[in-house]
Amino acid sequence: MASEEETKTSSPVFDAEAASCLMKELRGTFIAGKTKSFEWRSSQLKSLLKMVEDSDKQICDALFSDLSKPEMEAYIHEIAMIKSSCKLALKKLKDWMKAEKAKTNLGSFPSSAEIVPEPLGVVLVISAWNYPLLLSVDPVIGAIAAGNAVVLKPSELAPAMSSLLAKLFGKYLDNSAIKVIEGAVPETTALLEQKWDKIFYTGNGRVGRIVMAAAAKNLTPVVLELGGKSPVLVDSNIDLAVTARRIVSGKWGCNNGQACVAPDYIITTKKYAPVLIDSLKHNLVKFFGEDPLNSPDLSRLGHSNHFARLKNLLDDDKLAGKIIHGGQSDKSNLKIAPTIVLDAPEDSLIMNEEIFGPLLPIVTVEKIEDGIEFINSRPKPLAAYVFTNTKPLKEEFVSKISAGGVVINDVTLHLMVDTLPFGGIGDSGMGAYHGKFSFDAFSHKKAVLYRGFFGDAPARYPPYTPGKLRLLKALLDGSLFGIIRALFGFS
Amino acid sequence: MCASNKQEAMNDDQDMRRSVEELRRTFKSGKTRSVDWRKEQLRAVLRFIQENEDTLFKLLQSELGKHPIESYRDEIGVVKKSANNALNCIDQWVSPKKGRLPLIFFPASRKVLPEPLGLVLIIGSWNFPISLTLDPLIGAISAGNTVVIKPSELSPNCASFLAQVLPSYLDRQAIKVIEGGREVANELLQYKWDKIFFTGSKKVGQIVMAAAANNLTPVTLELGGKCPAIFDILPNSVLKVAAKRVVSGKWGACAGQACIGIDYMLVEQKFASTLIEELKKTIKRFYGDDVKNLRNLAKIINKGHFDRLRSFLEDPAVANSIVYGGSFDETRLIIEPTILLDPPLDAEIMNEEIFGPLLPIITMDNIEDSIEFINSKPKPLALYAFTKNENFKKRILDETSSGSVTFNDTMVQFVCDDLPFGGVGQSGFGRYHGKYSFDTFSHEKAVLERSYYFELEPRHPPWSSFKLQFLRFVYNYDYVGMVLLLLGLKRPSNS
Numbered sequence: 001m002a003s004e005e006e007t008k009t010s011s012p013v014f015d016a017e018a019a020s021c022l023m024k025e026l027r028g029t030f031i032a033g034k035t036k037s038f039e040w041r042s043s044q045l046k047s048l049l050k051m052v053e054d055s056d057k058q059i060c061d062a063l064f065s066d067l068s069k070p071e072m073e074a075y076i077h078e079i080a081m082i083k084s085s086c087k088l089a090l091k092k093l094k095d096w097m098k099a100e101k102a103k104t105n106l107g108s109f110p111s112s113a114e115i116v117p118e119p120l121g122v123v124l125v126i127s128a129w130n131y132p133l134l135l136s137v138d139p140v141i142g143a144i145a146a147g148n149a150v151v152l153k154p155s156e157l158a159p160a161m162s163s164l165l166a167k168l169f170g171k172y173l174d175n176s177a178i179k180v181i182e183g184a185v186p187e188t189t190a191l192l193e194q195k196w197d198k199i200f201y202t203g204n205g206r207v208g209r210i211v212m213a214a215a216a217k218n219l220t221p222v223v224l225e226l227g228g229k230s231p232v233l234v235d236s237n238i239d240l241a242v243t244a245r246r247i248v249s250g251k252w253g254c255n256n257g258q259a260c261v262a263p264d265y266i267i268t269t270k271k272y273a274p275v276l277i278d279s280l281k282h283n284l285v286k287f288f289g290e291d292p293l294n295s296p297d298l299s300r301l302g303h304s305n306h307f308a309r310l311k312n313l314l315d316d317d318k319l320a321g322k323i324i325h326g327g328q329s330d331k332s333n334l335k336i337a338p339t340i341v342l343d344a345p346e347d348s349l350i351m352n353e354e355i356f357g358p359l360l361p362i363v364t365v366e367k368i369e370d371g372i373e374f375i376n377s378r379p380k381p382l383a384a385y386v387f388t389n390t391k392p393l394k395e396e397f398v399s400k401i402s403a404g405g406v407v408i409n410d411v412t413l414h415l416m417v418d419t420l421p422f423g424g425i426g427d428s429g430m431g432a433y434h435g436k437f438s439f440d441a442f443s444h445k446k447a448v449l450y451r452g453f454f455g456d457a458p459a460r461y462p463p464y465t466p467g468k469l470r471l472l473k474a475l476l477d478g479s480l481f482g483i484i485r486a487l488f489g490f491s
Numbered sequence: 492m493c494a495s496n497k498q499e500a501m502n503d504d505q506d507m508r509r510s511v512e513e514l515r516r517t518f519k520s521g522k523t524r525s526v527d528w529r530k531e532q533l534r535a536v537l538r539f540i541q542e543n544e545d546t547l548f549k550l551l552q553s554e555l556g557k558h559p560i561e562s563y564r565d566e567i568g569v570v571k572k573s574a575n576n577a578l579n580c581i582d583q584w585v586s587p588k589k590g591r592l593p594l595i596f597f598p599a600s601r602k603v604l605p606e607p608l609g610l611v612l613i614i615g616s617w618n619f620p621i622s623l624t625l626d627p628l629i630g631a632i633s634a635g636n637t638v639v640i641k642p643s644e645l646s647p648n649c650a651s652f653l654a655q656v657l658p659s660y661l662d663r664q665a666i667k668v669i670e671g672g673r674e675v676a677n678e679l680l681q682y683k684w685d686k687i688f689f690t691g692s693k694k695v696g697q698i699v700m701a702a703a704a705n706n707l708t709p710v711t712l713e714l715g716g717k718c719p720a721i722f723d724i725l726p727n728s729v730l731k732v733a734a735k736r737v738v739s740g741k742w743g744a745c746a747g748q749a750c751i752g753i754d755y756m757l758v759e760q761k762f763a764s765t766l767i768e769e770l771k772k773t774i775k776r777f778y779g780d781d782v783k784n785l786r787n788l789a790k791i792i793n794k795g796h797f798d799r800l801r802s803f804l805e806d807p808a809v810a811n812s813i814v815y816g817g818s819f820d821e822t823r824l825i826i827e828p829t830i831l832l833d834p835p836l837d838a839e840i841m842n843e844e845i846f847g848p849l850l851p852i853i854t855m856d857n858i859e860d861s862i863e864f865i866n867s868k869p870k871p872l873a874l875y876a877f878t879k880n881e882n883f884k885k886r887i888l889d890e891t892s893s894g895s896v897t898f899n900d901t902m903v904q905f906v907c908d909d910l911p912f913g914g915v916g917q918s919g920f921g922r923y924h925g926k927y928s929f930d931t932f933s934h935e936k937a938v939l940e941r942s943y944y945f946e947l948e949p950r951h952p953p954w955s956s957f958k959l960q961f962l963r964f965v966y967n968y969d970y971v972g973m974v975l976l977l978l979g980l981k982r983p984s985n986s
Contacts, residue, residue: 072954080966102909113910118892209704216700221920239943249951287952297952398938405937420601420937430709447895447910453729461739462777462787464560476568
């Protein structure tokens with residue numbers, strides 16, 4: 001750890017000038033073509049994999065230092081995810097890089113066409129503090145696989161991981177093409193002034209807007225991975241024990257609610273609420289004990305502002321008498337106990353901003369179907385969950401709820417399926433990644449058409465005649481019969 | 492602004508707000524999600540274009556000087572083809588993509604379900620006032636969105652025809668055409684859209700994207716750029732065909748006012764004169780050689796644009812490089828097809844998108860140097876290369892970047908439904924045509940369904956070393972390890 005301190009103190013301020021130097025260097029590497037080769041990409045992915053494998057312990061320590069993240073969570077949600085993502089990319093890279101054949105039509109006959117994926121150039125990844133390894137490295141895997149030069153700006157709010165990544169990237173990866181720039185607002189601002197070929201941002205909507213507005217100046221495409229209030233609709237005809245376990249695990253067992261896909265609130269019927277609540281409470285005790293503030297299996301809150309924000313949500317007058325479980329907090333250790341709030345008023349703070357923490361409001365409705373209307377009256381969430389055994393409700397939920405992803409009878413699990421695109425819609429963001437989608441997010445699909453010199457349709461060229469119009473109509477319609485007719489001058 | 496105008500503007504604002512609210516309501520009602528509705532609207536677009544073909548020919552001829560055949564090839568035919576293709580493919584497009592899952596998720600199923608984004612805005616461009624509005628519209632309808640089309644005010648007759656006639660064919664509660672200039676566009680950009688599809692210039696593209704950022708609205712920007720055409724030494728047998736394609740790709744589509752039109756050419760020094768002679772012959776055959784009597788050539792959209800093009804030639808060094816044409820007919824807004832040989836590289840004409848009938852030809856010692864030349868400029872929307880040299884083709888593909896590459900022809904990539912059409916870098920982002928249009932206006936919703944059987948207990952806290960070991964096996968898809976561990980035949984190790 002000592003060497004880490006050294007590199008930190010010796011690094012000069014990262015300002016606009018430094019940013020432009022950085023860009024020049026990476027642009028140079030990219031233009032030289034180094035990053036485009038299959039060999040470079042796979043060697044970097046292999047090094048990345050090795051980096052994660054070699055640094056298990058350091059990663060867990062950093063996650064513990066930043067978030068008190070339990071080792072198990074660190075392993076399941078961060079290390080293992082990165083490893084499988086890296087392995088998948090290595091396994092599929094050749095396939096992904098292949099040009100895709102495209103059909104051509106009669107109008108351009110004879111010809112052949114293909115779609116060639118090519119790297120975008122120099123890309124910027126700005127990541128978040130809640131999954132500081134996963135959300136940093138997973139997009140970088142996509143960027144490398146697609147053959148880009150990449151700058152990673154880890155979140156300054158997870159400082160241990162930020163400096164660990166800077167150190168490890170420096171040690172394991174090709175630093176002429178892959179760099180970590182650490183820092184907060186001034187550094188990010190300096191970075192955003194550069195002309196990137198893509199910006200991949202994970203975080204909140206407020207900063208998302210700033211990122212996209214900065215990108216607009218340079219016509220840079222963006223992927224915005226934001227969050228939102230992801231609802232869980234719980235029907236009454238379910239396997240309660242499994243449902244409660246999955247919800248508790250997905251809400252509090254994933255970084256203590258500080259996950260963009262964490263369940264934000266539950267909707268259930270008035271009648272079923274007490275049963276569900278009992279089961280949730282039971283599982284909370286089973287998982288985290290009677291004194292959750294001291295449970296080793298719960299992450300702490302990311303930083304003091306975040307603690308204050310959540311405390312403020314809890315202290316809202318409108319919640320008086322509505323907190324039915326938990327509510328304890330420990331400011332010095334940045335901990336808030338798993339908390340359940342029943343029937344928070346619709347205009348309370350907790351029902352109007354993304355919670356991103358261990359508080360779980362339960363909204364009750366008369367009929368379970370009313371829950372769909374409730375969800376649809378709000379901005380589109382990143383994820384929407386439903387627990388039910390009723391087929392019509394499932395179908396209605398899937399077709400009527402617009403969300404980044406939908407999971408039936410479970411929570412957060414879609415994130416682990418690399419054949420599903422992961423990304424938001426509306427206020428929960430734009431663009432998607434994971435698996436092949438990551439490769440695509442950092443690639444340009446170049447349309448390529450090969451033509452010979454034969455088979456020229458004179459109809460395309462002036463001087464124009466009525467016969468040419470007929471032939472052209474037939475060609476664009478793809479009607480072979482029409483073409484023959486027009487060529488022979490019939491009709 | 493006098494009082495009545497102000498009143499009118501306010502009314503317009505209110506009208507606009509009401510329109511947008513109505514479209515939101517329509518989307519919410521779920522009507523546009525039905526595939527039958529989508530097909531009905533696509534058929535209506537087809538009917539519109541078929542029943543009004545002659546009127547559209549006339550409008551395009553009067554407003555842009557396009558010959559009906561050119562209009563058919565670049566506008567009407569394109570829309571028909573797209574609508575027919577969408578009608579043929581829509582059932583396939585809307586069906587969810589299902590797939591298998593690793594065993595550890597068992598029992599579960601996954602699918603990717605395309606869903607409409609909501610209310611979308613399409614901002615069209617004046618050079619292809621019909622196809623650049625209706626082609627994206629076909630995508631937006633296919634995907635099940637409600638739509639506002641804002642046609643370009645610079646081709647006002649086409650814009651008002653679309654505004655007046657198109658809605659009578661379509662579901663007015665779901666699709667609206669809003670006419671207007673910059674104020675209207677600015678007003679429209681204040682609303683929260685679920686997608687903005689913009690075709691036009693870089694400058695306006697930046698404004699559109701900045702406005703979209705306020706509402707976190709995704710955008711597709713179809714911009715332009717200086718599209719190069721590399722012309723290798725070709726044998727006489729194919730030179731004629733190649734020259735026809737170049738002439739057609741430069742002057743044949745709206746007199747060079749096309750985003751994928753050839754902007755400049757690169758050729759070897761020793762071959763330049765042969766090429767230029769062939770181009771001249773072809774130009775004469777296609778368009779004639781008297782500026783007062785040119786046929787089959789579109790006019791320049793307006794005086795401002797005409798002057799912009801003329802000003803390129805005011806630089807004496809540029810004017811001196813003219814080897815063919817260079818005449819103007821200001822009353823008809825016609826510029827003769829003009830070829831310039833080696834204008835100075837720092838002149839405006841070599842640094843701005845020309846978007847008109849002027850063609851600079853740049854000579855080089857070795858045609859392979861063109862790769863470096865192209866790479867020294869922003870990425871173009873299209874790159875054309877006439878060559879029979881397979882190695883050179885490969886080099887072009889590998890070493891340059893552009894929205895598309897077309898070998899030995901021009902413009903035809905635009906009509907291939909199977910090829911994505913869109914830019915990269917300064918030529919824009921996002922893509923459309925065929926299925927890509929559908930995708931552009933859809934959200935791919937990830938759907939995962941689980942049942943309650945077989946719960947993988949180690950997913951849940953409280954954590955233990957057994958659970959950690961188990962999950963290590965899970966992530967490695969090591970099913971044997973999992974079973975052994977469960978049976979107690981393997982000891983959890985905490986490495």
